[in-house]
Amino acid sequence: MGEELEKIYTWKIDSLSLFLRYFVFAGISYFIFYVWKSKTFQKIKIQEAVPSKNHIVREILFSISTLLIHCAAGWMAFYMWKAGHTKIYLNISDQSGFYFIFSVLAMILIHDTYFYWTHRFIHLPGIYNLIHKVHHRSTNPTPWASFSFHPLEALISVGVLPIYLFCMPVHPIALFLFLTGMTLINVLGHLGYEIFSSGFRKSEYGKWHNTSSNHNLHHQNQQYNFGLYFSFWDRIMNTYLAPQELKK
Ligand SMILES: [Zn+2]
Ligand SMILES: [Zn+2]
Numbered sequence: 451m452g453e454e455l456e457k458i459y460t461w462k463i464d465s466l467s468l469f470l471r472y473f474v475f476a477g478i479s480y481f482i483f484y485v486w487k488s489k490t491f492q493k494i495k496i497q498e499a500v501p502s503k504n505h506i507v508r509e510i511l512f513s514i515s516t517l518l519i520h521c522a523a524g525w526m527a528f529y530m531w532k533a534g535h536t537k538i539y540l541n542i543s544d545q546s547g548f549y550f551i552f553s554v555l556a557m558i559l560i561h562d563t564y565f566y567w568t569h570r571f572i573h574l575p576g577i578y579n580l581i582h583k584v585h586h587r588s589t590n591p592t593p594w595a596s597f598s599f600h601p602l603e604a605l606i607s608v609g610v611l612p613i614y615l616f617c618m619p620v621h622p623i624a625l626f627l628f629l630t631g632m633t634l635i636n637v638l639g640h641l642g643y644e645i646f647s648s649g650f651r652k653s654e655y656g657k658w659h660n661t662s663s664n665h666n667l668h669h670q671n672q673q674y675n676f677g678l679y680f681s682f683w684d685r686i687m688n689t690y691l692a693p694q695e696l697k698k
């Protein structure tokens with residue numbers, strides 16, 4: 451399996467999948483919530499206003515710029531992998547099935563921590579205007595805003611990659627699953643509609659999980675809710691603010 455995977459899994463496939471994940475997840479959710487069923491879902495819309503066409507074009511163009519930078523980082527990762535400098539392994543049996551699952555969960559938890567603290571960093575006065583203001587131009591984000599970053603923020607966002615490449619054995623499929631989950635949670639955070647019930651959001655598990663309304667609140671009030679997947683760090687650092695209940 452390892453040799454076959456090495457042939458199939460190329461830098462071009464990796465780059466294509468970066469773009470496909472964004473356009474498929476953001477495109478489908480935009481079509482369902484903003485075009486096809488917008489009236490049906492009106493009651494779970496977080497902010498009343500409908501983003502303009504220019505707003506959406508800006509989100510897409512900055513996201514494409516970010517994905518190109520991610521492709522360049524992917525190219526460097528492939529170069530180092532082929533040169534034998536990474537801990538990437540190709541046969542799942544080289545580790546164990548348990549380790550494979552553990553590595554995906556570890557990547558999510560590591561990324562959640564990395565994201566929270568770099569996000570706090572780019573909100574510092576002086577740095578915010580230079581790096582993060584572009585993302586916050588979307589005060590009422592749509593799914594297209596998922597990667598709408600200034601190029602410097604795009605560079606910071608791939609800074610977590612060396613941890614996965616050099617510090618822990620990672621299988622390419624585990625990396626693929628992690629990146630797919632990351633894109634999905636990013637699209638969800640910028641959806642503009644709250645798809646989870648208030649019952650789930652208040653439940654023992656749900657209260658730790660970031661939702662669309664949590665991240666939407668960050669786009670409205672920049673002092674709270676810096677997390678990506680979970681609210682652990684926001685709760686520990688007193689930066690968590692519960693979104694008000696949606697109108698019914
Ligand atoms: Zn955002
Ligand atoms: Zn922010």
